Structures are given as C-alpha cells and as structure tokens.
C-alpha cells in the first residue's frame with residue numbers, strides 16, 4: 001500500500017488548488033453538520049431540562065384502585081364509575097426501592113410523600129403541592145441543588161424550600177415563616193431556600209419539606225405516594241418504565257408518556273438533522289467525485305506511464321480511492337476544528353442579558369469521530385467511479401501523446 | 402545466447418468493426434535473443450510504435466502469438482501481463498514520460514515502489530549509482546519538470562533499467578534531442594547493454610544511430626521489409 005499512499009498523496013499535492021478547494025468544501029460541509037448536530041443536541045437538552053424541570057424520568061405510583069362489579073352477571077342496573085383515587089402509599093415501597101435501584105439502567109431512586117395543601121402567610125394563601133423528600137436522594141433525581149436561587153440547600157426539621165413564584169405570591173423570603181394546611185393537619189415552617197424549577201407553574205406551587213413531616217401532614221405515616229427514578233439515558237426512560245412495570249406490581253410512568261408532545265417535537269428535530277446530514281453528505285460526495293473525475297482526465301498520461309512500468313489496475317484503483325478517503329479524512333478533521341470555532345463563537349456571541357450563554361452546546365468526541373469516519377467512507381465511495389475510470393484507462397492510448 | 406522473445410504472425414487492426422477498420426501490422430515474425438541490441442527503423446506510419454506496444458504488452462495483437470523467454474503470453478490474463486511488464490520490460494518513450502510530481506531519483510525508484518520493494522538503504526544507493534551512470538548525480542533531487550530534455554531522457558533510461566529488465570523498448574529515445582545529446586544517450590544505452598546484459602529494441606529515424614546497432618529491422622507498411630545483422634559489427 002506504500003505505492004498507493006505515496007501516489008495518492010502526491011497527486012493531491014500536485015493538484016494543489018483543486019485539492020484545497022475540495023478539502024475546504026468537505027471541511028465546511030462537515031463543520032455545518034457537526035455544528036448543527038451539537039446545536040440541536042444542546043437545544044434538546046435545554047428544552048428537556050426546562051420542560052421536565054423538577055420532573056423525574058420515571059415515577060412509580062401505586063396501582064390504581066379498581067372497582068369490582070358486585071352485581072350478578074347479566075344485570076345492568078347501574079353504570080360502574082371509576083372510584084375517586086385517594087392518597088395512597090406505594091405498597092412495600094421500602095422493599096421495592098433496592099429492587100428498582102438494582103436495575104442496570106437506573107442511576108438513582110428516591111421516595112416521596114406528595115399531596116395537595118394550602119400555604120398561608122398572613123392574609124395571603126395559595127394552593128400548593130407538598131413534596132416530602134429525602135433531600136440527598138432527591139437531589140440525585142432532579143439536581144435540585146443546582147436550582148437553588150436564594151438561601152441554603154437544606155431541609156432540617158421545621159424547614160421548607162419553595163418555588164420562586166410562590167415566594168413572590170406570598171411575599172416571603174428566606175428566613176420567613178409560613179403555615180401549611182392540609183385536610184388533616186397544619187403546621188408552621190421556616191423557609192430555608194428558594195428554588196427555580198424552570199417552569200412557572202411548578203414555581204408557583206412547589207413546596208419541598210422533609211419526607212417524614214410530609215407523611216404526617218398528609219396523614220400517610222410511613223408511606224410514599226411515589227418513587228422517583230433517574231435513568232442513565234433519558235430517551236430510554238419509556239423502555240425502562242415498561243420493563244419495571246412488567247416485573248413488579250407497580251405503576252411506572254415515564255416522562256415520555258407524560259410529555260408526548262415534547263417528544264414528538266424532539267423527534268422531528270432529529271429527523272431534520274438526519275436530512276441535513278444526508279444532503280450535506282451527498283453534496284460533499286458529488287464534489288469529491290467531480291474533482292477526482294477531472295483529476296483522472298488530467299493524469300491520463302501519468303496513469304498510462306505507471307501502468308506501462310508495472311502498476312496494476314488494482315493499484316491504480318486504490319490510488320484514486322485513497323485520494324477520496326484522504327480528502328474526506330483531512331477535510332473532516334479541519335471541519336471538526338471549524339465546528340469547534342463555530343461553537344465557541346456561538347457561546348460567546350449568543351448570550352442572555354447577564355452575558356451568559358443562552359444554553360450549553362458541546363461537541364462530543366463521539367460526534368467528531370463518527371463524522372470523521374463517515375466523511376472518510378463517503379470520500380472513498382465518491383472515488384469509486386473515478387477510480388474505476390482510472391483503472392480502465394488503456395495505457396497504450398494514454399502514452400501515444 | 403538464448404531466446405528472449407518470439408513473435409509469430411502478429412497482426413494488428415485498429416477500428417475493428419467500424420468502417421475505418423485498418424490492418425496496421427500484417428503478420429510479423431520476429432525472434433530476439435537475450436542481450437541483443439537491435440534497431441527498428443521504417444517510415445512514419447509503418448507500425449513501429451504499434452509493434453513496440455504489442456511487444457511491451459501494452460496492447461493486444463489482433464492475431465498471432467507472443468512468447469517471452471519461452472513462455473506464451475496470454476493477453477486475457479491482466480495480472481500476469483502486469484507482472485511481466487514489471488519484471489521483464491523497461492520502457493523509454495519519445496517524450497520521456499516521466500512523472501512530473503516526483504524527483505529524478507523518485508522516478509527511478511518508481512518501479513520498485515510499484516512492486517512493493519524497499520526504496521531506502523541499498524535500493525536508494527543503487528538508484529543513485531544509476532543516476533550517476535547517466536550523469537545526473539547532482540540533479541537527482543530535482544523535480545523532473547525542472548530538467549532539460551536530454552536530462553529527462555537520461556532519467557527515463559535510468560528508470561527503465563532500475564529493475565534490470567531482460568528487454569528495454571525505446572521508442573525514438575533521441576527523437577527530439579540534438580545530435581550531441583543523441584550520441585550521448587545512445588552511448589548510455591550501449592553501455593547498459595553490455596554492463597547489465599539487457600537486450601534493447603530501439604525505434605529510430607536516425608540512420609546514423611541505427612548504424613551503431615548490431616541488428617537492423619526495417620518495417621515498411623506493416624511488414625518486415627529487411628532484417629539484417631549490421632555488417633559494421
């Protein structure tokens with residue numbers, strides 16, 4: 001292969017201008033693909049983050065209570081109404097937890113006692129949702145600590161953290177007290193921290209408190225209304241939920257089920273990126289092919305000489321295939337660097353009012369490597385037709401001036 | 402002396418199946434021995450280059466048989482054709498036909514590179530010696546496009562001899578060179594003929610040069626008109 005490499009490299013170097021143009025073409029194409037892929041990935045991560053906010057990937061809930069038909073068969077006296085679901089605990093949740101955590105796709109598991117309540121501060125009162133959590137465990141589910149805007153991230157006995165909007169509505173801040181009222185109990189708490197959960201609705205209603213306190217307030221001592229789960233790959237949540245559901249007596253719901261529309265939008269974006277990739281690849285391949293076809297015509301004489309002094313058809317074919325591969329490889333390597341520049345420029349230029357990037361975009365190494373590989377393969381494929389032409393060239397014809 | 406090459410009833414037609422179909426060679430019989438130094442002369446269009454290309458296995462004859470060193474050549478077997486070209490044949494063309502992107506020494510080592518042989522150490526020393534023999538030691542790292550016509554032709558000769566082939570085919574190697582340079586080139590061919598025991602078949606229009614060969618084959622209208630041993634030798 002030394003001959004083929006030497007010749008391919010020299011031929012490319014010899015056609016300096018053409019080679020430079022097509023390599024730049026490949027670089028720009030690859031840079032666009034990498035940049036757009038990274039942008040879309042960043043955008044998606046950002047959208048998911050915002051939409052899911054404090055929502056777990058998978059939520060385990062108690063099985064629905066069903067109503068049995070007690071009338072003898074055949075009688076249709078009454079219609080059966082689904083029973084109103086009252087606050088219930090997941091059966092045996094303490095036993096279930098380690099079993100769920102053992103699943104290879106599950107990275108964190110956290111129990112929660114959750115229910116409706118009213119928050120009162122002086123004259124003001126608001127309908128809220130209590131999230132009774134074990135803070136350390138829960139933080140691993142939704143990274144709540146990163147969402148803290150004021151105060152400190154802790155839940156000692158008698159302390160709560162609340163959403164930004166709720167704080168505004170009640171006119172309270174860190175250190176202030178508020179009263180929480182449920183159907184069965186009421187108690188007074190001090191605000192230790194204020195969190196921004198990314199969604200206005202959640203910010204208006206969320207109140208985090210120690211799980212034990214929540215159990216008491218909600219009248220389900222020792223109970224957990226749901227178990228939150230974080231999975232390794234966010235897009236595998238649906239599959240994992242189905243699997244968990246099939247093995248245990250649980251009701252597992254993934255974020256994908258509850259956010260169907262978001263998922264559709266993300267998938268549409270994915271399809272768009274694929275279309276862009278395919279079209280850029282086609283354009284790049286046509287470019288490489290046309291340059292190499294011209295090169296074969298220009299190098300007619302050289303190909304003839306090489307064949308006359310002993311080069312085989314296969315060797316000539318490989319010389320041109322390698323040129324395609326080299327153009328693809330060198331072009332995509334430059335394209336990767338160009339994409340990195342674009343991403344850096346994007347992060348520096350597209351900022352919010354505070355001068356921080358609107359959202360994070362990163363180029364994953366795997367994206368770079370796969371782009372390089374695909375470009376090299378595409379370059380080789382693009383070179384097939386020119387290479388076959390070169391191999392079919394009649395040396396006697398090429399040599400007769 | 403043993404037989405190097407045998408052509409039996411070689412015919413060649415161009416434009417087969419078209420209205421302009423013409424037979425260029427009309428049944429050539431030719432035998433060459435190892436180490437022979439022969440001239441191929443004849444008027445323009447008589448078929449000299451065509452014959453050389455057929456012997457050089459660059460194009461197939463329409464009819465007839467070729468054998469090299471006693472082995473029949475099968476034109477449909479592309480692989481052995483390539484191997485034969487690489488191992489037994491050297492070419493020197495009228496218009497030098499070097500690779501302009503490569504230096505003189507790289508051109509000389511190209512046949513080695515093609516055959517996957519080493520191009521460093523002893524091989525490089527040998528190539529340098531060849532270029533030295535043709536008087537180009539100083540210019541060996543220059544791109545061939547920077548060399549004069551006579552120098553390029555010397556590089557082409559060095560390249561043709563780099564694998565010490567049994568037969569070198571030279572198509573008007575001095576065709577566009579001045580008399581003095583032509584003489585020098587011819588001396589080189591003769592020198593390699595005796596030094597490496599390489600046979601030469603040299604197409605030339607120059608009767609002076611033909612007269613310096615051991616054997617003179619004359620082609621007229623696609624037939625061998627005369628084939629004689631040079632009485633001067």
Ligand SMILES: Nc1ncnc2c1ncn2[C@@H]1O[C@H](COP(=O)(O)OP(=O)(O)OP(=O)(O)O)[C@@H](O)[C@H]1O
Nearest residue numbers: 400415416425443444445446447448449450451452
């Ligand atoms: N590829 C081709 N197609 C058709 N005719 C050809 C082809 N190659 C050569 N010929 C014809 O074959 C005849 C012999 O050509 P050739 O080149 O062998 O002659 P030559 O003896 O080498 O002439 P010169 O001394 O001018 O080089 C010419 O009439 C030429 O026109």
Ligand SMILES: [Mg+2]
Nearest residue numbers: 449450451572
């Ligand atoms: Mg000729």
